[in-house]
Amino acid sequence: HTPDHVRTESEQLEEDARNFLHELDVKGSEECTVATMTSWNYASDITEKHKKEKAAAELKYAEWEKEAWERVRKWNGKWETLSDPYLKRQFKFMSILGTAALPKHDLEKYNNLVTEMSTVYSTAKICDYKNPRSCKLELEPDLTKILRTSRDYDELEHVWKMWRYNTGRRIRDHYKLFVRLANKAAKLNGFDNMGDMWLYPYESDTFRDDLAELWQQLNPLYQQLHAYVRRKLRQKYGEHYVTRRGPIPAHLLGNMWAQNWGHIYDLAIPFPHKASLDVTPQMVSKGYTPRRMFELSEEFFVSLNLTRMPPEFWQHSIIEKPQGRDLVCHASAWDFCNAKDFRIKQCTEVTMNDLITVHHEMGHVEYFLQYQNLPKAFRDGANPGFHEAVGDVLALSVSTPKHLLKIGLLNEVQDDPEADINFLLSMALSKITFLPFGYLIDLWRWDVFSGKTLENDWNCAWWDLRYKLQGIKPPVQRSEYDFDPGAKYHIPGNTPYIRYFVSFVVQFQFHKALCIKAGEYDPLDPSKPLHKCDIDHSTEAGNALGDMLQLGSSKEWPEALEILTGTRKMDASVIREYFKPLELWLAKDNERHGEFIGWETDEILCTSEVVKKTAKSEEGVAASDGVVVGGGSA
Numbered sequence: 001h002t003p004d005h006v007r008t009e010s011e012q013l014e015e016d017a018r019n020f021l022h023e024l025d026v027k028g029s030e031e032c033t034v035a036t037m038t039s040w041n042y043a044s045d046i047t048e049k050h051k052k053e054k055a056a057a058e059l060k061y062a063e064w065e066k067e068a069w070e071r072v073r074k075w076n077g078k079w080e081t082l083s084d085p086y087l088k089r090q091f092k093f094m095s096i097l098g099t100a101a102l103p104k105h106d107l108e109k110y111n112n113l114v115t116e117m118s119t120v121y122s123t124a125k126i127c128d129y130k131n132p133r134s135c136k137l138e139l140e141p142d143l144t145k146i147l148r149t150s151r152d153y154d155e156l157e158h159v160w161k162m163w164r165y166n167t168g169r170r171i172r173d174h175y176k177l178f179v180r181l182a183n184k185a186a187k188l189n190g191f192d193n194m195g196d197m198w199l200y201p202y203e204s205d206t207f208r209d210d211l212a213e214l215w216q217q218l219n220p221l222y223q224q225l226h227a228y229v230r231r232k233l234r235q236k237y238g239e240h241y242v243t244r245r246g247p248i249p250a251h252l253l254g255n256m257w258a259q260n261w262g263h264i265y266d267l268a269i270p271f272p273h274k275a276s277l278d279v280t281p282q283m284v285s286k287g288y289t290p291r292r293m294f295e296l297s298e299e300f301f302v303s304l305n306l307t308r309m310p311p312e313f314w315q316h317s318i319i320e321k322p323q324g325r326d327l328v329c330h331a332s333a334w335d336f337c338n339a340k341d342f343r344i345k346q347c348t349e350v351t352m353n354d355l356i357t358v359h360h361e362m363g364h365v366e367y368f369l370q371y372q373n374l375p376k377a378f379r380d381g382a383n384p385g386f387h388e389a390v391g392d393v394l395a396l397s398v399s400t401p402k403h404l405l406k407i408g409l410l411n412e413v414q415d416d417p418e419a420d421i422n423f424l425l426s427m428a429l430s431k432i433t434f435l436p437f438g439y440l441i442d443l444w445r446w447d448v449f450s451g452k453t454l455e456n457d458w459n460c461a462w463w464d465l466r467y468k469l470q471g472i473k474p475p476v477q478r479s480e481y482d483f484d485p486g487a488k489y490h491i492p493g494n495t496p497y498i499r500y501f502v503s504f505v506v507q508f509q510f511h512k513a514l515c516i517k518a519g520e521y522d523p524l525d526p527s528k529p530l531h532k533c534d535i536d537h538s539t540e541a542g543n544a545l546g547d548m549l550q551l552g553s554s555k556e557w558p559e560a561l562e563i564l565t566g567t568r569k570m571d572a573s574v575i576r577e578y579f580k581p582l583e584l585w586l587a588k589d590n591e592r593h594g595e596f597i598g599w600e601t602d603e604i605l606c607t608s609e610v611v612k613k614t615a616k617s618e619e620g621v622a623a624s625d626g627v628v629v630g631g632g633s634a
């Protein structure tokens, strides 16, 4: 480099900035490794010892973040004058301190609340409907299996209700204090509330409007699918339980949260005489193991000329549920901030659904690997939705009958319009049904953080959204004694959720761009529709994806999107193009059956019974103030 005396002032400033940022980067990564390790130890083995170690490490990491932030602040007024945008962007990101801005005792309380809520969720057990004395049923694998396979209305209702009783109800008070502390932290960071702070990584002041616009474009397709599935469920369970024009009872959709209807495909299959697309039986009969599923996924990434999993990954990952201990079974991917140690923790079952999840988690690790040499401030997705989309993009190829045949999980592919509709319906039951759910979780949380939804209305506001966007209803009436949002991992786990809605839109944009590069999709060639594309073994596609992933969050996400797809905006027309043949078929089928599109009800889905502390008696008496709302849900 040039010797000091010939450098201009601004060059000197830039040199100092580089050295300053590098030093913080090294120390920050070391601190991150320690904190992540204690978090991993707790998540993979829930004990008092691990809980204490995690709490201590979180406070220590917050101390480091605060020290780093104060040192960055000394550069205020100077870093903005730097000419190199790469340096400025790092300073911009490092100027946001986060929850470490809270006073120590508040931060300790905040961290303990989140850990406590997660523990309640991850260790909750319920009693067996058929054997009330056996009370050890866990969400994974027991309740997930019942929701997936049982067709007993009352058994499903029992599991649905008791899960919520033993999770949501038990953390409602924790959540009240959590929201107050979260908002206090947001304000200390210059945001109005935590909802605004969560949107910061999207770097767009039209983001909420853009999301509302996307949902408007996708809602018609959802409504057609909803009407079709409701008819199939009415045929199965009868008109008393599933009415012609009403919302669908939430416990009949094959999933604890009605967020993915894929497991009732057998009730909804359009052309039953065609071969089934659920290759779970083949996976089992071929002796698939979780290890084999992970290797299959890695092979796909490598076939794209992307990076394989490092040795530490196979050494330290937990890919099967360990017996004899409590752990967080909810799948997750971990980056230990040292460009060496990357892991997945997943209680993997040998099912097709879990094969998709393996690709999803490995997609996170691939992103970690692609940006591992960037400064820590840039070791994130271009936005959180991009991070969620990587694995799902590969899974779109893996799910095609053509690919399943290639890897020996299908022994024949029927290439005809009816088989096509069957395939598109099976994809829609997990991709389209998810959209309203992926949108409403943070619609609800943003209103809670902003105070638009008051504590006494929390649960009925939740059911208002569940009814309006998903067209579902609770199997039993709910009240404000319940806290149904708390029965979904990401609420006690305090993980933002809009990233998944973003992912389900952009993953189809990524898919289309990669399919064009792989020569697998041509809008003018009817024999190469988007839904038949399989990009595996295409290094052109893999290199294009890698080029975007290597950017991390060093560029604003519209630029990263443009590098891969040529456009700078989220665009719902691509997912609609993918499902176009199905959309046409559903509209015709619904019309043929005179199905009512949409839903209505005069049932009271949720009563705002309020637990009031009366002056006279201390214990909270349920003083129902008679506000039993009519019309729809809340």
Ligand SMILES: CC(=O)N[C@@H](CC(=O)O)C(=O)NC[C@H](CC1(C(=O)N[C@@H](Cc2ccc(O)cc2)C(=O)O)CCCC1)C(=O)O
Pocket (backbone or CB within 6 Å): 259, 330, 331, 332, 333, 334, 335, 357, 360, 361, 364, 387, 388, 392, 500
């Ligand atoms: C250390 C850490 O926490 N790391 C983060 C990753 C990171 O931020 O780097 C992480 O591992 N988060 C866990 C979370 C797990 C899953 C999830 O929660 N999915 C959503 C929605 C959905 C559903 C279907 C689908 O195909 C895609 C998404 C749900 O199940 O509701 C469960 C299985 C799938 C993904 C995840 O991987 O996103």
Ligand SMILES: [Zn+2]
Pocket (backbone or CB within 6 Å): 360, 364, 387, 388
């Ligand atoms: Zn994910």
